[in-house]
Amino acid sequence: MWLAGFPIASVICNISAWLIRKPSAAARLTLRYPHMTRQSSHTALLWIVAVGFFMQALDTTIVNTALPSIARSLNAHPLAMQSIVVAYTLTMALLTPASGWLADRFGTRRVYFVSILLFVIGSLCCAGAHTVDQLIVARVLQGIGGSMLLPIGRLAVLRSVTGEAYVSALAMISIAGQVGPILGPTLGGWFVEAATWHWIFLINVPIGALGLVAVLRYLPNDSIADAPPFDFVGCGLLSLCMVAFSMAIDNPVEEHRVLVSVALFALSAAAALAYIPYAQRRANPLFQLALFREPNFSVGLVGNLLCRVGSSAVPFLLPLLMQLELGYSPLHSGLMMLPAAFAGTIAKGWIAPLVKRYGYDNFLLVNTVLVGASIVGFAAFAPGTPLAVEIVILSIFGASNSMQFAAMNSVTLKGLSIKDAGSGNSLFSMVQMLAIGLGVSIGGGLVRVFEGASGSAALGFKLSFVCVGVITLASALVFRRLDAAPQPARQPAAAQ
Template sequence: MRVRRRGLASINSEIRDGILPAAGDIAQVAREDNAVDHTPKNYRLVALIIACALFMEQMDATILATALPTMARDFHVPATNMSSALTSYLLALAIFIPASGRLADRFGSRTVFRAAILIFVAGSALCGVAPSLPFIMGARFLQGLGGAMMIPIGRLVLLRSVAKEDMVSAMSWLIMPALIGPILGPPVGGAIVTYLDWRWIFYLNLPIGLLGVFLVTRYIGEVRAETPVRADPWGFVLSGVALGCLLFGFEMTSRTGELPLALGLVGIGCVAGALYIRHARHRADPILDLSLMRVPTFRLSLIGGSLTRITQGAQPFLLPMMLQLGFGMTAAASGAITVAGAIGSLAMKGLAPRILRRWGFRRSLIIGGLGASAGYAVCGLFRPDWPVPLIFGVLMVSGFFMSFQFSAYNTIAYDEIPSDRMSSATSFYATFQQLMLSLGICVGAASLHVGMLGGGHTLPRLGDFTLAFWVVTAVSASATIWNARFAADAGAGMSGHRG
């Protein structure tokens, strides 16, 4: 059977919210004996299955940040080196997200989605038995390979499986578990590290993932594009080498004695990036379409959002480490505090449309960016004698403003993108989202390392965390320059702002 063609214009609101990727043209559903047709009764189940995969991925990431100091102790490495465990996962996302849509169109979204869950579960199992930092870096990269396919394709499955009139209801089922993951992650991770063993963080994914594979096989139909986009193997290799070498080169600058190797990797990354730019200019359908940067709102959103995401990437790495190493808190106590940012983010979701309607994108992004930067600058001033409710409140406000920034950037980015280029735009944007989050961890770790070298000590102190927070905050504050370049009426048709 066939699903009827659904123009991208009809789902622009979901795409512009950064929730869904763009669909291909006409897709074919291959009916199999164990696949269930869409009916008004089962679309909620399809959405919930996909939401559980998203919940697993989001919760895994937030739990891990709480466990890093304990893992560093078990691996006998400096705590700052544990940034590699976060970077390797985000690196895999940045490399493989551009190829996920093409794989789904060629091999079928259900097949690739199911394989992605199995890869994520296999990576989780290897993380659970990891004896060293290099081992867990490889296992986390494997997890990231699964996550890169699991989340974008899962959302694409929902887009192609749910009737238009059911989409709003289906999206509510999809979004809520994904928002709950970051809220539960820090306290659950803290409890596991404090009362059990950090390895259970990864073992929890095994039963959830295997159940997901069964449910996907039973309830989700196969979807393929009739005419898949031509593969771009050279583009994939060159972009992957560029992203990989640049990220690991920047990350290694925070390690003692590895500066020559780090500079070599950065140099290789720059050469590969230049070769990719040359390749993309001579290809009609490159895996990352650089010509999108000619679109003003897309370009400004990408640059401003990238600078902001550097701070957002560094914060989950720096804050739990500061609370545990600098304040002497247990993992459970720090997890109970770091959940504040996720609560602030959740509180923002219902207010963002009203704020944008009242103030418009340019003014809202300027004010929101300054508010988020100020909040994270205050985090650098946290000290053990600060009242916990005050720390919690600052983190909630910071999370509120930062989440608003991402909602606005993810929306305005697609204002001027034509429907036939929406798929390329979402892949390009998602890749740079993950790249900047990875770079944020690198910048945070490098700043912390510089503070330790300047002070002549081997363990980070509170002053070192202050320096690191202020460095990444200065980066996000610089996004104000780009926010001010948006036209006064940019995105007015989307926000309803009339100036």
Template structure:
């Protein structure tokens, strides 16, 4: 947006008059929006990279701490739980203290926590520092998205969101092989120390180049809602992380999920009576937001299982090393990068509804093709499937992330980013749980304790089916939905 909150956004590029196109305002707005997108994307890449990069370093860290390697998973879970608990508060924080200020502090907290994690001398201290990292990360994702929404003309939002979605696709793929490389040839502490220069540069760039456009709010913090939402999300995330993976006893997983559901119900009842709840479910009344939430959740469940299933399948059934499997899975990230210049042209030609429908079906089919992978496949063919899959999945994410905020009033943007980011985090974790549960059931049906190639095939087909269910949700809106963003015009 412009420097004054009261100034209307520039006309969409697809319908702008010649006078509007010749005005210097639109290029200035566009440059500012894209610069903001690149700065935010770098910070989010740091966050997404960190959430997965330590996975391959855990055995080495266990030896350094003298801890049981099985117990090291708590370092991963602590971070995810912290994210889930604190994300709902991000919207209120941004309105109260300013989105740029909160984003800058979030980077600082995350970077400081990285330093502390890299100097940890025991598993218990590492867990405490990972919780602190989660606090910083919980503010970065939704507040970074809010900065983009408030600094970007609607006609440029798709292009900007294309950059915003990149970290979520590349980070989980790059993280494990990078962590293995640093741990093998240098030290596991570098897994955390690589965040230091990124964080410092991010703070400087945010200070210099990102405008602090805010929506003042005098609403009081919803402490009761925060308690219910935090308990619900924390328990649900813990339960989803442990179900079917042998990390925790089955009774504990079941009890945690039950408490999470009850706390979620309590929050829903509380939110109906509160004038400004942290997670405002009335936002689901906006059609484009509802379609994006439902379709995006189903799609992310399918995609969220890939970083869990694919490397494990390549290592356990193909006999590949961690580095070899990492290089192959990186193909999906490369496909995501190739998509960036194409997204706007596709949406302008076909619109959001038809793009999400057709591209969603194609993405699910490419995910299902992974079920057919076997050691006899040429490496080039595997690369081709993953490259194409990354391309079309990235297009789908870009469309969902832009579509969600088309109808949302400016005054409710912060609440919308909190709710959307919370649902997004849960759905990605649910994807890992669905993949793990499918793998476990397939093994149980065969009476085996170790997964075979057929078990991975079943798991890929299950998550592909869930992803496929997302495509028809786009039929709940018109062909011209969000046309100001896409520039698409067609009669229904």
């Protein structure tokens, strides 16, 4: 996917150059009235980036509640729809490392324009898809654009806003990222009932069109003439590793496909092992192996991968359980996700004092148990389960999961040097997106296995929640290996 997606982004960057070669309107006004326009230019920039982050965050969650309706429309099994989620998240994971180089080579203004354009085109293709395969291809195109929205937006803010204002700017952007998951499930359910599932993608078109106009008007053209070369070989090896591993997990659970999965796992391992000597020989590899000398970084990556498998399976499995087994409407299932979203937003304020008092190791040990236990608790959802019980379990999951993400992010990256921070953050982002895809693939695969063995879809969902919850609980053992000595000097990052 990456090898196919990168030339598309590069070609469109060059084709669109004539549109945006001249200085933006804000830049021209700044030259004439610097004191009057600097603040308004920064405000416009923040709104552009926030809207881009909102679109990306919204699209990650809005699809889940519409999956059963999409499956019926395309004559597919609902559990077979996991591929459209995996295709999107895996594409984003593969392209994340290239975003910084693209911004340096072509400028944040041009690349952000292209990312929104690709996202809008991909959304239109998704709405026009008539088969599952067409929808998967469209989601890949959408993921190419979505992969650059957040990292390029952050970079544009970093280059334009300095000092204490940068912290406030990131806080504003993070709010947009929090609103997306809150509105996504409910908005997706409402679109399905009030119109058709196509509108969960078409909603991106008017928002994206306004974003394109705003980018041309307000974003600076800040390309770097002597941008360092990009490590295509290293990125290709890691991309091959992730794609092969994801395809092996996502492979249909059938006896004659076992050899295919084994071959894909072997290919993934070979690509990962090949990267080690390659990175040792290259002066500036995609990711320095020295990153793994920081113990908390290595522990954090493994813990994140395991923990997020369970956390990422929940948004995929819960709407399916509610609609297919509990008889909820799409809107009802979307509304049921609100307690988790609101509890997660409220709990973000609890992280800093709890970590400061108990340390990262103790906090993550206890909180991971809460996350895993709440995921296992979803197995109790049945037609006769009281609504109050469901809301309590959802709220516990939302609050603990939100704190888990923020604490895991912070403890993984806080020990890296300034030189390694950018590279470590890119690798960490890749692992996050990979874990989302794995969670969906593993969760959906387990439901099919248990349903086929027991003949009961309801039992398949229950056992699947237990299994992914246990996987999350296992990550608590990983977090016990954290270096407890360093105490948090600043509030953990809230970004998920």
